[in-house]
Amino acid sequence: MNLTISGHHLDVTPALREYVLTKLDRVTRHFDQVVDVNVLLTIDNQKEKDRRQKAEVTLHVKGRDIFVEHCHEDLYAAIDQLMDKLDRQVCRHKDRMQDHHHESAKRQVAAPL
Template sequence: MNLTISGHHLDVTPAIREYVQNKLERITRHFDQVIDSHVILCIDNLTEKEKRQKAEINLRVAGKIVHVASAAHDLYAAIDMLMDRLDRQVQKYKQMLQDHSHTALKRMANEDLEGGEAAAAA
């Protein structure tokens, strides 16, 4: 998996980079078919009292790009919220892939009817 971490109005320190990498390990534990990911960390100075830390990620998996964004007053809290949301999205995508690989309901209904008739005849 290729990982790109960039900062907008922010210097990405080794501590922040390591924190993001550790959090992304949880995602790759649940779903290992991640091609690459691009993390953008930024600080918006709205007013002096209200500073908003934003974290965004574009995660490219086979057949889809998952985009998640979060904002908080603390950058680490924004990253935590981002990874929680991303984890839910990836699990939902993985479940969708698993659901599509099963046999169609139409076929299952026909097999059940044939199996039921065979059991009734015996």
């Protein structure tokens, strides 16, 4: 898994990097076929203070790219809620990728009674 954490108008401190890594562990625990992860942490110079800090993740898995973003007044809260969204999307993608075909009744071995 390739991981890129970058900041826009922000220095990515070791504490922020470690926080993002611990939150990403939850996602990779559910789905281990992650190829590439790009995390972008941004501080915008908007007038409204409550939506100033933004976190974005682009997750490349086999067959699809998953993009999630979230804005909040606190960067750590934005990362928390971002990872919640990402976790839901990864679980939904995993459910879709599972094989839902069942073996036919003729091919099944009868269980002894």
